[in-house]
Amino acid sequence: MDERSTARTSSWKSIKASATRRQLATDLEMCMYALTVSSAEPKSIKEAMADSAWIEAMQEELHQFDRLQV
Template identity: 50%
Template structure:
């Protein structure tokens, strides 16, 4: 086991991971990455409500990123909603308008 170098072409400070593990090929790493994506796809279910979204950090982060993009692009200015007025969700607007456009 080498302490200063792993091989002459791969100095120890360039090695990622544990030295006692075998070297992974690009194909092996690609397969592992695809499995991770597949696993994430199967375990990730889009929340149906805002309350559900607030229970998962990945959805909180996604919502924050979306809001920051709106601010960055100056798409709109976020203001508090008026009192005693029902707020219409984007999902509802899309479903209603989507049906109207298809007819």
């Protein structure tokens, strides 16, 4: 294997590794997005009030209204 061939192979491996890392980051972002939006919405206020995550989300929204003086 000559020097140019070795350089090309090394360069290709570097590009391929970079693309793989970038794909892993993209896959992770998509997975986190899917987990965020995939939770089922409660069907009634009673269900929402029994779910601590929904209570926290409602409190955060109310806090934003206060902060933005809406």
